[in-house]
Structure formats: C-alpha cells, structure tokens
Amino acid sequence: MLEARAFEPEFLRKLDLLVLGIKRARTVRAGQRALGRIQGLGIEPENFKDYAPGDDLRFLDWNAFARLDDLIIRTYRADRQVEITSLVDASASMGLPERDDKLGLALAIGAAFAYIGMADNDAVRIGAFSMRRGAMKLETTAFHRRRESYLNFKPFVMSVKSGGETRLGAAVDQLLLQRRPAGTVVVISDFLVSESDAEEALKRLVAARHEVKVIHVMGEQESTGSYPPGLFRVRDAETGEIRETIFGPSTAAALRRKVEQIASRVREICTTHAITYAQAFGASSFEDFMERELPLLGIVR
C-alpha cells in the first residue's frame, strides 16, 4: 500500500521543496509561480512595444505619448492557470507482481505530482484508467488547487484497484474528449502494451498541446526476473493466456532483456515526441525517485 505513503506528512514536507518543471513557464521567481504568456489580461506590466495597427488601444500608454509623442503599447503579464492531470494506469498488469505493489507506486507518484503541482495553485487532478467489460473506464478526481485540499485525493487514490486491460490509446481518447485546456499530463504506466498503442496515445496528447511527462513504472521482481526457480505456469493477468516456463538464471536474463527492450522503446517514443521520460523501477526507490531522479530529469525543480 505504497499509495498511502503519498499522504504522510513527513513525505509531503520533502515535496514542499519541489515544483513542477513545466517547460512553457516563462519565468520562475522567488514566489515560485508559473506564469503564462497570454497578453493583456494581467495586471502587472511586463514590457512596452511600438504600436502596431491592430493593437488594442486600451493598452496605449497615453503618458508616454504625451511626453514622447510616440505610440507605445504597454504589455502585461497575465497569470496562467495550468491544469495538471496525473493519469495512472490501473489495468490488471499494474497489480502484479503483488509484492512489487506497482499500482501503489504509480498512485503514489501520481499523488506526489499532484501535491507538487498544487504548489503553484494549479488545478490538479488524478485519473485512473483501465478497460472494464470491454469499455474504457477513466475515472478522475475533481480539480483541486490548494494544498489544503490535497487530502481530497486520498479517498480516490486509496480506492483504485487494478483490473482489466491496458488500452492507453482509449484512455487518452477519453481524456481528450473532456475538452479541457491544454495542460500537463503525467502518464504513469508500465507500458506493457503494444508499441503502436503507446506511441499513438502519446502522440495524441502532444497534438492536443499538452505537456506530457511519462513515468515508466515497473516492479522490482519483474524488472529483474527474480522469480523462484522451477517449472511454472505463468498467466497473463490481462488476457488470461497461460504459458509454461522454467524460471532460472536464463529466464531472469531474458526477462531483464525484455524489460530493457520495452523501456528503450518507450524512451525512444518519448524522445521522438519531446516527452520527458522517467523510470521508476521498484517501489523501494520511490522516495529517491521523487527527491533525486525527477529533479535530475528536470521534471521537477
């Protein structure tokens, strides 16, 4: 139940020092506010520029015209409210191996991102998706902006259960159907899906002008192949398909190779589409991941 960790005060105090690294934030000041670039709606002057036909005459600096006889337009910085969505994969594959608590790790990361996102009073929500009875089920919380309301996420986070297939594309489609302004979407998944599905989903998010961050979570056991030796029948948690295999060193090596291969593909897709990619392999490294690795990757600052 690693997700409970995301609501522990001690852990949250460590997150207080972090802010979400959103690339389109123009300035970062001591107040640690993320500012938008939309002109005219703010109250704080930003700059001056020569008047050009078509400019809103409401922003003409009449004092400067009177003194200098030049038409100068005053520009303002407008505050921008960014919507941050932590999109957590809650398919059956996230529930296995149980000892890895992969879903717990994903939810904890998602909640942590939400908490960090609240530092700028951005609208933050957490969503979980999985296929249930042949249909995509995307559940999201309401947007919350202040950290005082962070604990409102807890019931949702604690109630998410793994199950169903992973259809990343369908989840993204359902998310985009909500027609929200472009914001930041943190996709947290094991990406045990087809390469095309993952790539198409991420492409659609980017195309919708979302800033996408990908957190690739894997369990420690499955990423290292540390299964007990012997003959086993392995059953796919999502499809129910069964295969016999022999666990041993060679199998462990094959599993590690396969995980590395999947991670490389996802990383390649992310690189191609200018998506920030981070790996969180193993629940034991959760805090290190949040406090050290994410800052190193620039996802948080």
Next chain:
Amino acid sequence: MGFLSPQNFVYALSLAMLVLIYLRSRSRPTLDVSSLMLFDEAPAPVASVRHVRLDPMFWLEMATLAALTLGLAGMYVMRPPSMGHGRTHALVFDLGAAMSARDGQDQATRLDRARHDALEIINQAPVGDEFSVIGYALEAELRHPQSANLVALRKALDELVAMAVPARTAALRAALMRARGASEIDLFADRPPPNTVLADVASAAHVNFHLLGAGDANLAANLAANLAIVSLDPGTPGATRGRAVIRNFSARPHLCELAIDLGAGEVFHHTLMLSPREQAVVPFGPLMTGGVLHARILTSDAIEADNSRYAYAASDRAARVLVLSPDAAVRDDLARVLLALNSNFQIETADPSRYRPEANPIGADAKPLELVVMHDCYMPAIAAASTLLIYPPQNKSGAPSPAGISVDGNLASVDLHGESIGASGGGESLTLGATRIVALPEWMDSIASAAGAGHRSIPVAAIGHASGGPVGLIAFDVRNHLLLAPDHLDALILTVDLLKQLTAPRDVQIVSTGAYVSVPAIANARVTQPDGSVRVVAADRFGRVRIRPLQAGRYSIESGSLTTRLFANYYDATESDLGAKPVAESSPPAEKASAAAGVEPAREVHPLVFLLVALALLALMVESAVLIRHATRWGMRHV
C-alpha cells in the same frame, strides 16, 4: 509367465501413489504475471501440456516401481531348459515287486533295464548336469541327493533293489513331489502312472516316462510264467487239511510245480496245469505236526517274491489255559474258540469273583499257564506265559491298571474300521457293542480300531510284548455270544488272530512284507535278511526291535541268546499281475509321459527378479542423469 508371490502385488499401490503424485504435479504452480510479453524470450519446458504428458522422469519412476513390484511378486517365465550346463535331472524308480519281473529275451529284470536306461541318460548328459536318484514302493525315498558325481550316482543305481511290496500311487506322488525341483524327471516304472499324478508335477518339470516291460500282448511270449501263491492255510495238524491257493496271472496256461515243506521235510509236491488267469485251490495234509510251513512254486516264474509263502501250523501240544469271566456264557464261548484252535488245550474257566490264585498254586509238577484270558476283570496275581484282556474293567481308584492299559471310559457301540477288518470285512464297517475306551501303552501296537460317539479312532484290538510276556487286548465286549454270531465273524477273526499270536512260539513270527514287526530283543539285534545281508538294529526301551521286512523270505533276528525267526510273505494281486492294465494305461504307452498324459513339454521356472532389479537400478540411474542435466540447465546446484 507367472508370479511366485502374487500377494506382493499389494506393492503396486506405489504405482497408484506415483500416478497421484504425478497428477498433483501436473498442476504446476500458476504464477500470475503482469504480461506474457515479458516472457517472449523466456525458455519454455520441452514438454507441453497434454493429456498424458511425456515426462521422462515420471515414466522412469513408473518403470522403476513397476519393475520392483513385479520383482516382489516373484515374476517368472517358463521356458525350455537350456541345453548345457546347469540342468537338473531326477531319476525316479519304481521299486515295487513287479520291477523284479524278468521278461524279454535277455531275461533281465525290469529294474535292470531301468538301471541301464538311466545309466545311458547319465552318460549322454552334458558335463555339469546334476542327477538325483529317488526310489518308491510303499514310500518314496531319496537314494542319492542331487549331484554331478557320476561315480556315486552309478553306485546308487547299482544299489537299487526291487522290494517285495507293491508300489503305491501315493508313494509315486511323493517321489514326484520330491523330484519337482528338477528341470527334468525320468520316471522308470512298469506301468504308466495316473494322469492326475503327472499333472501335479508337469507344470514344474518335464517328465519323461520310461515304460519297462512288454505290453500285455507280448507278455505271454516273453514271460515264462506269472504265478503266485495267494494264500497258505496249514489247517489243523492231525485234524483238518491245509490248502494253498495258486493263481496264474498269465493269459496262457502254465504248469505249476508246487512243493510244501514242513520244517526240513517235504510234505507235499505236486505239479498242476493252471488255465489262463485261473486261481486254483490245492489241498494238502492234514499235517501230522505243527511247525513252519513253507510253500514254493518251483516252476520258473517272472516274480520270485510271490512264489514262496510261509505259514505256521499251530502245534497241538497240551497247554493250560485259564478263562476268567463274570459271564458264564462268555466263558463257554471263549472255551469253544480256544478248543477250536487247539483241541489239546486244557481249559479252566472261573468266575473272577470266586477265583483265588493262591488256591491254585503252581506246583512243581503242575504245568504253568500258557494263556490266561480275562474278560471284564483283571487279576494281576495270575502268572501266565501270555495274557489276553477282553473288555478290561474301568480303572478304579487304587486299583492297578490292567497291564499298563488305561481304561478311560465306555462306549455303547462302535463301528469297526473297514481297514481293520481286512479282506474278510469286504470293506464294510462292523458295528460292535459295548467297548472300552482304552489308551495303549507304548509297547503295544494297535491292530484294529473303531469309531464311536465323540471318538474318531479308538483301538479295539492290540498286542504287545511286556516284560511278563505277550499281552493281547480286545476292547469290545463279547457277551451275548458275539464270537459265535454269524453276523460278527470279524470279531471272531480278530479274536482268533490274537489268540494265535499269543499262543504262537515266541521265536517264530509270520508277517506280511511292508508291515512293521516288533521282535523281543535284549539289546542290539542282528538282523539277517533273506538276501544274506546283515544289519544291526538297536532295541528300544521296551526290549524290542521294530523292523519292516521289505523282502520276502526268512529273517533271523539274533539278540543275545534269543533268536527269533521272522517269515515275510508277499502277495499283491495288482502288483503281481504283470499283464494288468491300470486305468491310466488307457492311453497308449509312450516313452514320454508328457506325450501320454497330454501335457505340454515342461519348461523351467526362470525367476526374473534379478533382471527386474537391474532394470529398476538402470531406470534410477537414467533418472539421476536427467536430474543432473536439468539442474545444470537451470543453473541450480541441486534439484
């Protein structure tokens, strides 16, 4: 193929256990994983899931357990004995009187011919084959244990002698049972054995039957004669004529020259023509005196044992006999029987309640009592050479037991056993009246027994030699003129036989061959047999030696100053009839009994225990190798 210990198939449950374990193991641990995508490159086991998985480990373990189970069950195969080393033969010889018959042109005995055939078998056998020699007549006897020592075997064959007794089927069965361990049995006999006897052993061994002697068709041409003295009755010296019964077993008429000697002198000599298979009664006498009577057929004959017969002609010497009985009628009946035996007996009868032994002292001039007959009474004070106790009284507290005989009770009626009655009984039982239940001392031999309520066999007639002389016992009551009743002749015969034996001379016994005989002896006795051979027999604690004459003729038993002459007679109609065809001979005589009996050629039992254990060990080793290989492949140090 068969199983020596089929009950050990209970160990086959281990196979069922293995199958259960296997089925349990088929449900291999199922591990739910996030995606099989991760296992694309993982190695899969060689065996895939199917209804009967070809799991070499399982089949190897199954083979191991199956081999061990079959081994424990004693699996064996029957196969023909391998030619060469290690074969075992049993040479079984019929040693009945008929094997001494001389037939054929060389006039060799059938036993000689059997011996010759056996020697040929021994000589032709490969080196390493082992033989045993078994003879049978009345009983089966191992003459030489299994051995490859040909010298000892030839000597054992040379020592085989036909006995003057009939060969019994039971003895043949016992002999074949003894020979059962051999891979091949060679049976030498003059008549085919019953198929049932062969069937008992044919499953375990190959039986070669060697028929000795010619068939009945050639018997007349090959045999000089086949005559026998059936019986010899000396009659009563000076009173009645004796008679000899002669029988011609041949299908041809034959001359029979008969001579009868009494002591050293010949009293009768006559030649008569006997028709085919005729039985003739030859009267002679009456004899003038008593003594040992010896009848001989002088004509050349196939079997010599039945050409000679002895009988004892009781002397008519005067002797005192005392008859004691509380019943006057019994005293009278016994006196009549005694006088019929010897008309010169001086018989005194008395009521035991009135008889005082001290009132009849044995004076210097008085003759001692030859015999005292006590009916329903016992008076130990009476001294006599011999004693006959009839219906002895029940033991009372403090009263002496009659001559060591324990009387334990009384039965209202008993049935005399058929075999006790003998030929006169015609095989039917005879019901007797009141009979004492007696326990015989060790020195007495029962000669007749009966069955009564709650008793399957109690002795009703017995004789033995005690320190005071011979003692006879008749356990049934002879009241109501039992001895003179025409319906109870067997009771009379038993009584007369006992009286004859009690009044016979102590140094003369005439018996049938094959019967056990007790002879008084002081210490070790030197027994000279009819063929001149001598052997020493130790006396038992009752002062007697027991011998079993197997040769017809005169035996001499010397013990100290005591010399007893024993005359053994042989006659058996079945055995002496060389032309008789037993039931089993309905099938044609054959050299091989297996063919005659319709039995498949016998094969040897070859246990497969060692082979099965070797297979089990091999399977275990292969399994170990497979395990090591798997362990290496999986990178584990052990499995």
